[in-house]
Amino acid sequence: MPISGNEGDTVCVDTEISDPVRAPCRNAQYGCTEIVDYTKRKEHEDVCLCSPCACPLRKCHFIGSSTQLSEHFSSKHWDSGRRFQYNSPLPVTLNKNEACLVLQAEKDGILFLLSKGTESIGHTVMITCISPSSSKEQYLYDIVSERGNSCLRLKSYTNNYPGRIEGSPPVDFLLVPYGFLNSTGKLDLEMCIWNSTDIGAD
Numbered sequence: 027m028p029i030s031g032n033e034g035d036t037v038c039v040d041t042e043i044s045d046p047v048r049a050p051c052r053n054a055q056y057g058c059t060e061i062v063d064y065t066k067r068k069e070h071e072d073v074c075l076c077s078p079c080a081c082p083l084r085k086c087h088f089i090g091s092s093t094q095l096s097e098h099f100s101s102k103h104w105d106s107g108r109r110f111q112y113n114s115p116l117p118v119t120l121n122k123n124e125a126c127l128v129l130q131a132e133k134d135g136i137l138f139l140l141s142k143g144t145e146s147i148g149h150t151v152m153i154t155c156i157s158p159s160s161s162k163e164q165y166l167y168d169i170v171s172e173r174g175n176s177c178l179r180l181k182s183y184t185n186n187y188p189g190r191i192e193g194s195p196p197v198d199f200l201l202v203p204y205g206f207l208n209s210t211g212k213l214d215l216e217m218c219i220w221n222s223t224d225i226g227a228d
């Protein structure tokens with residue numbers, strides 16, 4: 027083995043034993059197992075699938091990854107939401123003072139939130155998927171409202187939002203005019219969330 031010329035200056039440092047620039051993702055407590063390089067940390071955490079989501083029920087303070095939240099909702103609040111099947115219409119009713127309804131897919135437990143807002147000429151309606159905002163997955167949904175011979179059929183794509191929507195809707199809401207409410211002020215809708223391999227792909 028060749029001997030280097032400045033042998034006397036050698037300082038023995040083992041850089042491989044502990045590497046301080048690598049650390050667990052901050053979402054480790056929510057199930058992320060990534061150990062990320064300091065320089066790539068933000069990059070990873072911006073898209074981390076374990077980014078925390080909040081339970082959409084106002085009185086509950088549970089926070090966890092979307093997978094943990096699905097399990098939490100199925101076990102703790104099984105009677106507080108509506109279970110639904112993708113690609114099949116579901117009749118729902120929002121009472122006058124009801125601002126949202128949690129929807130849970132039977133197939134994969136994914137949670138969605140149907141939110142209702144109030145504007146001057148009608149109610150805004152939107153469905154969000156309860157998942158990190160960075161998630162790229164979008165689901166086509168449609169909402170049908172009927173009154174007498176009139177029928178309103180609205181379509182949009184879900185946005186991702188990690189919890190309950192508070193205040194006015196951000197973007198992409200649909201509007202159901204007040205004329206479509208039933209006589210007691212309830213909003214009767216038929217909704218459908220579509221999930222198939224060719225929907226939601228880039």
Ligand SMILES: [Zn+2]
Nearest residue numbers: 051053058074
């Ligand atoms: Zn992570």
Ligand SMILES: [Zn+2]
Nearest residue numbers: 081083086088
């Ligand atoms: Zn909860």
